[in-house]
Amino acid sequence: MRAARVHGPNDTRIDDIPEPHLRPKSVKVKVAFGGLCGSDLGIYTGGSPSPGEHPMLGQSGPHVLGHEFSGYVVEVAEGVGGVRIGDLVVVRPNIACGECASCLRGELHLCTRWAAIGIHGGGGGFSEYVVVSSDQVHVVPLGVTAEVAALVEPLSVAWHAVRTSGASSTSSAFVIGAGPVGLGVVMALKAIGVSRVIVSEPSRLRRELARAIGADAIDPAAADPIEHVRSATGDEGVDLAFESSGASDVTFTAALTSLRPGGTAVLVGLFHHQVSLDAAALLFTEKRIVGSFGYWDDDFREVIDAIASGSIDPNPLISCVIPLRDLVNRGILSLLGSGRESQIKILVSP
Numbered sequence: 179m180r181a182a183r184v185h186g187p188n189d190t191r192i193d194d195i196p197e198p199h200l201r202p203k204s205v206k207v208k209v210a211f212g213g214l215c216g217s218d219l220g221i222y223t224g225g226s227p228s229p230g231e232h233p234m235l236g237q238s239g240p241h242v243l244g245h246e247f248s249g250y251v252v253e254v255a256e257g258v259g260g261v262r263i264g265d266l267v268v269v270r271p272n273i274a275c276g277e278c279a280s281c282l283r284g285e286l287h288l289c290t291r292w293a294a295i296g297i298h299g300g301g302g303g304f305s306e307y308v309v310v311s312s313d314q315v316h317v318v319p320l321g322v323t324a325e326v327a328a329l330v331e332p333l334s335v336a337w338h339a340v341r342t343s344g345a346s347s348t349s350s351a352f353v354i355g356a357g358p359v360g361l362g363v364v365m366a367l368k369a370i371g372v373s374r375v376i377v378s379e380p381s382r383l384r385r386e387l388a389r390a391i392g393a394d395a396i397d398p399a400a401a402d403p404i405e406h407v408r409s410a411t412g413d414e415g416v417d418l419a420f421e422s423s424g425a426s427d428v429t430f431t432a433a434l435t436s437l438r439p440g441g442t443a444v445l446v447g448l449f450h451h452q453v454s455l456d457a458a459a460l461l462f463t464e465k466r467i468v469g470s471f472g473y474w475d476d477d478f479r480e481v482i483d484a485i486a487s488g489s490i491d492p493n494p495l496i497s498c499v500i501p502l503r504d505l506v507n508r509g510i511l512s513l514l515g516s517g518r519e520s521q522i523k524i525l526v527s528p
């Protein structure tokens with residue numbers, strides 16, 4: 179079968195590899211669509227984060243790329259219930275050890291030995307077939323398309339961030355960065371009834387999408403986002419800020435200064451460098467900074483329910499569908515270059 183494998187920095191190839199075999203307690207999925215994610219771009223340029231064998235997956239590289247994917251079940255191991263051949267499923271790619279202190283506390287998404295399919299081994303979404311443990315598949319109800327099902331994973335990142343923030347329908351929120359996760363945060367906030375959402379985003383296309391979902395979107399190059407937040411909140415500041423860009427000291431600081439006293443900033447965009455913090459200002463205002471990492475099954479289930487009930491419509495996030503053979507040229511290299519202006523989520527079809 180064809181699969182995109184990471185051989186090293188800037189060296190991801192479409193290889194011909196053997197189809198994976200069904201294991202006990204697993205299902206075999208024929209991939210329908212895989213979403214291209216910012217972390218795939220980082221893996222492409224930097225190489226696999228664990229090029230050898232990850233202890234949780236026991237498989238040596240080069241690893242298949244792609245952790246956001248939907249597909250159809252083609253084989254089910256004996257004794258596995260709740261999923262049948264032909265079902266459309268979305269795969270939760272992260273795996274927990276079940277034994278570390280985080281796992282024993284029930285915080286499986288914070289497992290200290292965590293691994294993810296499509297990142298650390300175990301196959302991936304940019305291939306024709308994947309075999310995954312049956313407890314990682316979520317059956318998607320009829321009426322939800324395979325394209326939309328591929329967006330459940332990134333939307334679960336956003337859903338988990340909104341859960342972590344403690345948002346309620348009366349909250350006010352400021353979202354920095356309207357990429358797939360930032361737009362997902364806006365969708366999740368809207369789904370729980372939050373009416374006051376301000377977005378700061380330099381790309382015109384992304385601002386337009388944020389407005390279409392019901393946010394007040396501003397261009398940080400044209401207006402000072404903090405002044406805008408202040409004037410929109412009677413000089414008070416917002417209850418919640420979501421840093422979903424991971425861009426710079428400026429965006430990190432903006433997340434904190436946009437808050438009212440006692441407000442909460444959620445970090446959901448991945449920073450690749452250190453940022454500086456005015457610790458005294460944090461102390462005097464009792465603002466909180468919390469990280470939000472990944473998701474677990476409850477996030478997947480609630481996102482699937484929100485899509486099925488119509489309270490979230492992820493379709494506007496899909497920019498285009500490309501074939502697997504074009505993954506690098508029309509997908510990864512496009513998003514690393516000028517494509518960021520014109521694309522939100524690129525789906526890859528094997």
Ligand SMILES: [Zn+2]
Nearest residue numbers: 215216217246
């Ligand atoms: Zn991702």
Ligand SMILES: [Zn+2]
Nearest residue numbers: 275278281289
């Ligand atoms: Zn663990």
